[in-house]
Amino acid sequence: GIQVEQSPPDLILQEGANSTLRCNFSDSVNNLQWFHQNPWGQLINLFYIPSGTKQNGRLSATTVATERYSLLYISSSQTTDSGVYFCAVDTGGFKTIFGAGTRLFVKA
């Protein structure tokens, strides 16, 4: 089945810093989503982005489907950005496969 690799696995930032999270996938995908799981476990959908670029406030995402990767940009990070960021893809079936996540800690 499709493999989803996220990097880096762990990231520590000083508040105000910018960062880029990467998601590589091993096969063509129909859909790609980015999620943030907060320290209380709630998964929040950040972007539904099978291709192209989207922006939402300090966050933006770009998916280059032909090269099988997606990037999540976090600018001017805040302590509330801490948590785990997951990339999730599906290949046209009904199940979405999650990567192992990037664990982000933003220091005040």
Next chain:
Amino acid sequence: DTGVSQDPRHKITKRGQNVTFRCDPISEHNRLYWYRQTLGQGPEFLTYFQNEAQLEKSRLLSDRFSAERPKGSFSTLEIQRTEQGDSAMYLCASSLARAGRLNYGYTFGSGTRLTVV
């Protein structure tokens, strides 16, 4: 409609007991998914419903697991004869899809944390 609701939030049960979890999706969403997440891992797909039809089940879903979505509304996930390895967070998500394709991303509930002792 405030989102996807899951009940209970926490469940502690003795090994061998049966447990049932409930998920109420966003009312206009036609797809419903169950995932399981263990500590330090990403969510793993368990099963999926399009309206009331269960269209796919993971190999992770042994014979002790069963899921239903009567009338295409809420869904239940039952685990029979629980084992310690079933301890995990069980997540429900819903989405809206037309013409076989997602219109938007998934909305997840807060999950049910199961501890089998």
